[in-house]
Amino acid sequence: MSVTDATESLRMILDGWLRRESAAATNNSSPLDDDTLVAAVESSKAGFLAAVAIGEDVQLVVAVDGDTSTNLESQIAACRLASGDAVELNPPKLVEAEVQIRDWARTESASAMAGISNSKALRRRRLANRIDKTIESAPPHLRASRLVIAARARNVVASQQSAAIEAELASLANSDLADDEWLQAIAQTGPTDCANSPRAPCRDLKIRALLLLQVFE
DSSP: OOOHHHHHHHHHHHHHHHHOOGGOOOOOTTTSSOOOOEEEEESOOEEEEEEEEEEEEEEEEETTEEEEESSSSHHHHHHHOSSBBBBBHHHHHHHHHHHHHHHHHHHHHHHHHHTHHHHHHHHHHHHHHHHHHHTTOHHHHHHHHHHHHHHHHHHHSOOOOOOHHHHHHHHHHOOOOOOHHHHHHTTTSSOOOOOOOOOOOTTTEEEEEEEEEOOOO
């Protein structure tokens, strides 16, 4: 499919939403800003679609099964999953989506400030996506401990690093280490102060609208 055809396909999907009454569904239990539009639909895969503004730049950020992206093919795939019936919002899933969006925004912001090349930016997205997957695949009794290590790993991935550390991250991006060992390796790659200090918030981030894709067994 050409870029032109893909763009037209996405436009048609979004136009179709505007004609659906369920597109107007909202829920006041959202932890997001009061003026953020939120809704949920039943889907075969978990994820979200979000209209996100960073300063004056507005993007459609999507996630399916933990993979966060803004590329056109991913946007179309996520939109096609969002044609199910409107359902009641799951507040914990809404919080998870917000955290994932803010992590994505911090990574994008850090990449821009550091002048990271396209190849490095792609690698960091891959690392961030794998970090998310390690949390999703964690057994219940390991989830809490993995969340702590994952937060440190995200700090490393989202921060500007030296050439030596970038080389280590490049190696780990293709590593077949087990999830816990891999997370520890990422978390310990950066300087101690980077790994343990809280990240500065992305001050210009605004989530304007968020549609959850919720799976029901």
